[in-house]
Amino acid sequence: MLKTVDIQSLSLSRGERVLFHGLSVRLPAGEAVALTGANGAGKTSLLRAVAGFIRPDAGTITFSGGPNAGPGLDGETLEPETARRDGVHLLGHLEGLKPTRTARQEFDFQTAWLGGTGAAREAAVARLSLKPLLDLETRKLSAGQKRRLSLARLIAAPRALWLLDEPLAPLDERWRTVAAELMTAHLASGGMILAAVHDPLPVPARNLDLGGLA
Numbered sequence: 001m002l003k004t005v006d007i008q009s010l011s012l013s014r015g016e017r018v019l020f021h022g023l024s025v026r027l028p029a030g031e032a033v034a035l036t037g038a039n040g041a042g043k044t045s046l047l048r049a050v051a052g053f054i055r056p057d058a059g060t061i062t063f064s065g066g067p068n069a070g071p072g073l074d075g076e077t078l079e080p081e082t083a084r085r086d087g088v089h090l091l092g093h094l095e096g097l098k099p100t101r102t103a104r105q106e107f108d109f110q111t112a113w114l115g116g117t118g119a120a121r122e123a124a125v126a127r128l129s130l131k132p133l134l135d136l137e138t139r140k141l142s143a144g145q146k147r148r149l150s151l152a153r154l155i156a157a158p159r160a161l162w163l164l165d166e167p168l169a170p171l172d173e174r175w176r177t178v179a180a181e182l183m184t185a186h187l188a189s190g191g192m193i194l195a196a197v198h199d200p201l202p203v204p205a206r207n208l209d210l211g212g213l214a
């Protein structure tokens with residue numbers, strides 16, 4: 001299991017605009033960091049860079065495993081593209097759902113691809129009360145229902161690092177409480193959370209403020 005994410009002297013641009021430079025933060029097992037900043041400051045872009053989807057202009061993002069971390073992880077550091085394979089969940093605004101497929105098809109496909117076991121998948125469906133939604137095409141789900149489907153994916157196929165983009169935004173009070181419980185359990189089991197937020201995270205977290213627009 002991954003134990004640490006280390007971001008060193010990171011510079012990131014989108015198009016012509018430099019979002020930030022010289023950004024450093026270390027995320028050890030069991031800890032959360034809340035990314036804050038104005039609209040457009042680069043929070044989502046940083047999450048996507050950590051997931052290996054955007055290359056930074058400069059600096060490094062490395063992942064390392066602790067003792068007995070598993071094949072290929074003992075004492076080694078990994079690049080984001082490699083860590084993404086079985087160490088990282090990215091939960092974004094768009095949820096990555098095909099509109100004309102049912103919630104069941106999407107959940108089964110995504111969790112099978114991520115390596116979730118049958119028992120973990122069933123437990124996730126129960127935890128997020130998804131049964132009444134599974135036969136609906138995803139285009140018919142509300143924003144909060146889509147988010148519940150994504151949260152189920154997080155627990156159906158465990159990954160050490162959760163990259164969460166506004167995780168609570170579409171959820172009502174009941175499901176915010178459940179999401180908070182899932183995050184708490186994830187951290188207690190040695191997981192890590194890096195979350196872009198405008199509201200406080202519902203778990204203890206260090207704050208990393210990307211500031212306003214450059």
Ligand SMILES: Nc1ncnc2c1ncn2[C@@H]1O[C@H](COP(=O)(O)OP(=O)(O)OP(=O)(O)O)[C@@H](O)[C@H]1O
Pocket residue numbers: 014015017019037038039040041042043044045046196
């Ligand atoms: N694919 C892209 N190509 C060019 N520019 C982009 C792209 N994606 C995002 N940007 C720009 O990068 C900047 C940072 O966007 P980003 O989504 O990371 O901000 P954010 O801090 O998450 O904002 P918000 O709080 O509104 O979600 C914005 O100015 C945005 O227009």
